[in-house]
Amino acid sequence: xxxxxxxxxxxxxxxxxxxxxxxxxxxxxxxxxxxxxxxxxxxxxxxxxxxxxxxxxxxxxxxxxxxxxxxxxxxxxxxxxxxxxxxxxxxxxxxxxxxxxxxxxxxxxxxxxxxxxxxxxxxxxxxxxxxxxxxxxxxxxxxxxxxxxxxxxxxxxxxxxxxxxxxxxxxxxxxxxxxxxxxxxxxxxxxxxxxxxxxxxxxxxxxxxxxxxxxxxxxxxxxxxxxxxxxxxxxxxxxxxxxxxxxxxxxxxxxxxxxxxxxxxxxxxxxxxxxxxxxxxxxxxxxxxxxxxxxxxxxxxxxxxxxxxxxxxxxxx
Amino acid sequence: xxxxxxxxxxxxxxxxxxxxxxxxxxxxxxxxxxxxxxxxxxxxxxxxxxxxxxxxxxxxxxxxxxxxxxxxxxxxxxxxxxxxxxxxxxxxxxxxxxxxxxxxxxxxxxxxxxxxxxxxxxxxxxxxxxxxxxxxxxxxxxxxxxxxxxxxxxxxxxxxxxxxxxxxxxxxxxxxxxxxxxxxxxxxxxxxxxxxxxxxxxxxxxxxxxxxxxxxxxxxxxxxxxxxxxxxxxxxxxxxxxxxxxxxxxxxxxxxxxxxxxxxxxxxxxxxxxxxxxxxxxxxxxxxxxxxxxxxxxxxxxxxxxxxxxxxxxxxxxxxxxxxxxxxxxxxxxxxxxxxxxxxxxxxxxxxxxxxxxxxxxxxxxxxxxxxxxxx
Amino acid sequence: xxxxxxxxxxxxxxxxxxxxxxxxxxxxxxxxxxxxxxxxxxxxxxxxxxxxxxxxxxxxxxxxxxxxxxxxxxxxxxxxxxxxxxxxxxxxxxxxxxxxxxxxxxxxxxxxxxxxxxxxxxxxxxxxxxxxxxxxxxxxxxxxxxxxxxxxxxxxxxxxxxxxxxxxxxxxxxxxxxxxxxxxxxxxxxxxxxxxxxxxxxxxxxxxxxxxxxxxxxxxxxxxxxxxxxxxxxxxxxxxxxxxxxxxxxxxxxxxxxxxxx
Numbered sequence: 001x002x003x004x005x006x007x008x009x010x011x012x013x014x015x016x017x018x019x020x021x022x023x024x025x026x027x028x029x030x031x032x033x034x035x036x037x038x039x040x041x042x043x044x045x046x047x048x049x050x051x052x053x054x055x056x057x058x059x060x061x062x063x064x065x066x067x068x069x070x071x072x073x074x075x076x077x078x079x080x081x082x083x084x085x086x087x088x089x090x091x092x093x094x095x096x097x098x099x100x101x102x103x104x105x106x107x108x109x110x111x112x113x114x115x116x117x118x119x120x121x122x123x124x125x126x127x128x129x130x131x132x133x134x135x136x137x138x139x140x141x142x143x144x145x146x147x148x149x150x151x152x153x154x155x156x157x158x159x160x161x162x163x164x165x166x167x168x169x170x171x172x173x174x175x176x177x178x179x180x181x182x183x184x185x186x187x188x189x190x191x192x193x194x195x196x197x198x199x200x201x202x203x204x205x206x207x208x209x210x211x212x213x214x215x216x217x218x219x220x221x222x223x224x225x226x227x228x229x230x231x232x233x234x235x236x237x238x239x240x241x242x243x244x245x246x247x248x249x250x251x252x253x254x255x256x257x258x259x260x261x262x263x264x265x266x267x268x269x270x271x272x273x274x275x276x277x278x279x280x281x282x283x284x285x286x287x288x289x290x291x292x293x294x295x296x297x298x299x300x301x302x303x304x305x306x307x308x309x310x311x312x313x314x315x316x317x
Numbered sequence: 318x319x320x321x322x323x324x325x326x327x328x329x330x331x332x333x334x335x336x337x338x339x340x341x342x343x344x345x346x347x348x349x350x351x352x353x354x355x356x357x358x359x360x361x362x363x364x365x366x367x368x369x370x371x372x373x374x375x376x377x378x379x380x381x382x383x384x385x386x387x388x389x390x391x392x393x394x395x396x397x398x399x400x401x402x403x404x405x406x407x408x409x410x411x412x413x414x415x416x417x418x419x420x421x422x423x424x425x426x427x428x429x430x431x432x433x434x435x436x437x438x439x440x441x442x443x444x445x446x447x448x449x450x451x452x453x454x455x456x457x458x459x460x461x462x463x464x465x466x467x468x469x470x471x472x473x474x475x476x477x478x479x480x481x482x483x484x485x486x487x488x489x490x491x492x493x494x495x496x497x498x499x500x501x502x503x504x505x506x507x508x509x510x511x512x513x514x515x516x517x518x519x520x521x522x523x524x525x526x527x528x529x530x531x532x533x534x535x536x537x538x539x540x541x542x543x544x545x546x547x548x549x550x551x552x553x554x555x556x557x558x559x560x561x562x563x564x565x566x567x568x569x570x571x572x573x574x575x576x577x578x579x580x581x582x583x584x585x586x587x588x589x590x591x592x593x594x595x596x597x598x599x600x601x602x603x604x605x606x607x608x609x610x611x612x613x614x615x616x617x618x619x620x621x622x623x624x625x626x627x628x629x630x631x632x633x634x635x636x637x638x639x640x641x642x643x644x645x646x647x648x649x650x651x652x653x654x655x656x657x658x659x660x661x662x663x664x665x666x667x668x669x670x671x672x673x674x675x676x677x678x679x680x681x682x683x684x685x686x687x688x689x690x691x692x693x
Numbered sequence: 694x695x696x697x698x699x700x701x702x703x704x705x706x707x708x709x710x711x712x713x714x715x716x717x718x719x720x721x722x723x724x725x726x727x728x729x730x731x732x733x734x735x736x737x738x739x740x741x742x743x744x745x746x747x748x749x750x751x752x753x754x755x756x757x758x759x760x761x762x763x764x765x766x767x768x769x770x771x772x773x774x775x776x777x778x779x780x781x782x783x784x785x786x787x788x789x790x791x792x793x794x795x796x797x798x799x800x801x802x803x804x805x806x807x808x809x810x811x812x813x814x815x816x817x818x819x820x821x822x823x824x825x826x827x828x829x830x831x832x833x834x835x836x837x838x839x840x841x842x843x844x845x846x847x848x849x850x851x852x853x854x855x856x857x858x859x860x861x862x863x864x865x866x867x868x869x870x871x872x873x874x875x876x877x878x879x880x881x882x883x884x885x886x887x888x889x890x891x892x893x894x895x896x897x898x899x900x901x902x903x904x905x906x907x908x909x910x911x912x913x914x915x916x917x918x919x920x921x922x923x924x925x926x927x928x929x930x931x932x933x934x935x936x937x938x939x940x941x942x943x944x945x946x947x948x949x950x951x952x953x954x955x
Contacts, residue, residue: 038454039454040454040457040458098644099644099648102648103647103648108647108651109379110453110454111375111379111381111453111540111604112647112651114381114453114454114457115381115596115600115643115647116643116644116647116648118383118457118593118596118643119593119597119639119640119641119642119643119644119647120640120643120644121640122590122593122636122637122639122640122643123637123640123641123643123644124640125636125640126634126636126637126640127637129633129636129637130633130634130637131630131633247589251458251461251462251465254458255462258455258458289469289472289473290469290473292465292466292469293466293469293470293473296462296463296465296466297466299458299459299462300447300448300459300462300463303448303451303455303459304447304448304451307451307452307455522810523810526809526810526812527806527809527810529809530804530806530809530816530819530820531795531798531799531802531804531809531819531823532805532806532809534788534792534795534796534799535796535799537785537787537788537792537796538785538788538796541785541786541787541788542783542785544747544767544783545779545783545784545785546796547746547747547766547767547768547771548745548747548767548768548771548776548777548779548783548860549771549796549797549799549859549860549863550768550771550772550797550799550800550863551768551796551799551800552768552769552799552800553766553768554766559806563806
């Protein structure tokens with residue numbers, strides 16, 4: 001083991017897993033939309049960004065200025081996350097309706113979808129940057145919007161000489177719960193089966209009477225909910241919301257989805273965690289300035305040498 | 318009146334007249350405006366050059382390159398690094414690699430332009446060679462990553478690029494035209510305007526001609542159906558690489574001249590948004606349309622600048638509007654404002670290809686009780 | 694039999710848990726017409742995809758004219774002498790009939806982008822040659838009158854002939870035809886048999902044919918391979934194949950029933 005890894009191994013491992021959990025939650029949205037539509041939904045990073053704002057809106061709505069504790073805390077977290085998930089989910093569904101559906105109806109070429117996706121991403125991101133004319137207020141603005149501190153950071157237990165904080169546990173545990181919920185939904189419910197059928201072969205599914213439009217809306221909704229959860233958790237953890245906050249986690253999450261095998265739900269989870277780990281451990285050997293280069297490097301390398309990811313694709317070729 | 322004008326334009330004489338009028342306007346344009354607007358026009362031309370290059374990649378070969386601005390960045394640095402005085406670089410330098418400026422570089426002005434073109438082209442090939450084998454949508458994300466990587470590397474390589482503070486005091490170019498005589502470009506934009514115009518015209522010629530050869534037909538085939546193109550013996554990877562190289566080198570040329578005019582290069586000018594801006598120009602004008610690319614690029618530079626000069630806060634809304642333009646164009650007018658004839662049919666998606674869509678092939682096959690063979 | 698032109702040895706392809714091809718070996722002699730017979734999902738099209746380089750095999754070896762083509766890309770295999778058509782016609786919908794044929798001339802031309810830029814004589818010569826070749830093909834399939842039309846204006850059968858003409862432009866040594874008679878009119882099917890034979894006689898190429906029209910396949914083929922569940926279950930002359938008990942039970946019986954019910 002190189003010297004740089006030996007000193008910072010455990011702290012960076014835990015930090016990596018925390019960040020990786022966020023990536024994983026966003027990656028689930030990318031991977032499901034890709035599985036069903038074979039589309040890189042570039043605007044998904046903005047659905048996440050809106051989740052970070054939704055979190056801070058809720059905190060303001062409830063008038064929270066200082067940390068809460070006891071039984072109040074989990075209730076409060078739920079009261080912030082659930083609306084955030086709803087807002088992000090609604091955004092994702094609206095995105096599908098307004099931007100993608102007209103193209104699908106027309107049978108437009110894939111290039112048109114990609115351009116629309118990137119356009120929608122820029123539009124949404126800047127919607128949170130501008131000052132809205134006439135009314136004069138802004139959804140976000142140029143500067144980051146600070147989260148009031150809801151959770152007082154405390155060490156819960158110590159592992160390998162590193163103190164694991166309550167915030168880290170919150171992120172990882174929520175991610176696991178969300179993942180289990182999603183996995184159950186996709187594997188056990190009727191809607192989930194329809195989703196898998198469309199991912200497998202949309203033409204055959206349509207012939208079998210699977211309502212394609214509804215399945216696609218469900219896919220965007222689920223992805224949006226995951227991104228909303230990730231956004232509000234990200235906000236609670238890092239304490240910020242900003243119009244361009246989605247870009248880097250978005251591209252990392254996509255990397256994670258590819259790493260795990262795009263279209264593969266379990267792959268997105270593993271890919272997210274793995275990317276978080278590699279990136280954080282990589283930083284200990286270089287510097288944080290190179291963190292993003294590491295992730296992009298991984299993306300390019302995976303696409304080049306193992307484009308089906310570690311878990312294999314679940315999409316048609 | 319309008320109808321008569323349209324009919325006049327359709328005649329050969331009419332076309333010549335229109336071309337002459339446009340030529341005169343374009344040639345005289347800098348003389349009717351102050352230096353601020355002249356600089357804007359130079360930017361519009363530089364941007365037209367970028368759009369022309371990206372149009373080869375996106376419009377002709379059908380590849381989505383979201384990191385296109387990286388090649389422009391490479392063109393910028395290819396000029397800035399060898400020419401900027403140690404005054405500028407030494408100022409911030411603390412150890413590390415120190416590249417002294419090339420002495421007497423003024424005599425090699427054109428060689429530096431060529432160098433920028435070659436550097437960008439090499440970068441294009443280095444990026445393209447391994448990635449152009451990937452599926453189209455993966456290419457989009459890889460190029461996006463590449464664009465960001467170039468920017469981050471430029472920011473981190475302090476000793477060569479002076480990081481995010483950027484390279485300042487890049488000298489203005491001088492062109493030797495006779496022994497002992499040089500044309501000094503200086504600060505005034507006029508000289509750059511004509512050089513850039515020349516480059517745009519040159520590029521239009523090059524691209525039109527290449528497109529009108531087996532290469533152009535191969536690009537068309539690839540963007541429509543890569544598999545079919547390959548089975549018709551079209552060397553798909555090589556043709557895509559060629560499109561990438563032409564696109565990259567065009568951006569390199571634009572970058573070199575821009576660095577020379579602005580005398581300043583900073584990694585922060587090469588963000589994803591800039592790549593999107595070029596894409597918006599191509600989409601607005603019409604993918605695959607050369608005239609459209611130039612018009613789209615000019616519109617995207619000149620119109621916002623005009624509005625900004627009236628209401629300064631407009632700057633903030635630019636990207637909101639460009640994002641919306643991309644979505645709206647794709648939904649309502651995918652062929653762009655000045656469509657290329659071909660792409661108009663193609664992008665509407667209305668042509669049902671026998672055996673390609675859901676509509677036709679399986680039916681024909683179903684008649685014989687056969688579904689796709691072998692694939693489970 | 695002379696040395697095989699195309700030699701396929703032990704080709705195996707697995708999709709997940711399903712084995713689409715299981716150690717398939719076939720030989721094609723120069724000038725031979727080889728038929729591939731088999732029910733749906735027997736792996737015939739997969740075999741074509743592997744031979745033409747669109748699908749990577751898990752095991753096996755393919756040689757063409759004694760040369761290992763395993764590591765060649767699809768278009769390199771075209772250059773090596775392989776041509777194929779698709780089960781569902783694949784033409785360029787936004788190119789005219791003539792332009793479709795022009796695309797197929799790519800590999801016969803040599804001028805690069807530089808000579809196109811500079812309008813060198815090489816470029817002009819190339820353009821003229823491509824046009825001349827395309828027009829020869831237009832005459833061959835009798836589509837002169839339709840040269841400026843888009844493929845969608847043609848009948849499905851005509852697009853099949855256009856695709857065939859494009860592939861013939863490649864001067865293939867081995868022609869892989871995936872159900873050339875499917876979806877076309879009876880009259881056109883009747884013309885297809887003599888046409889394919891003439892192509893073989895004129896160009897000397899070998900033809901590998903997947904076809905569900907049994908009478909066409911049996912009358913045309915010199916030799917037939919029967920596939921089922923990704924394996925070669927029988928090989929022989931058309932007469933031998935129709936007598937093979939395994940083939941009868943796995944394929945011919947089913948077709949007869951299907952015909953009876955139709």
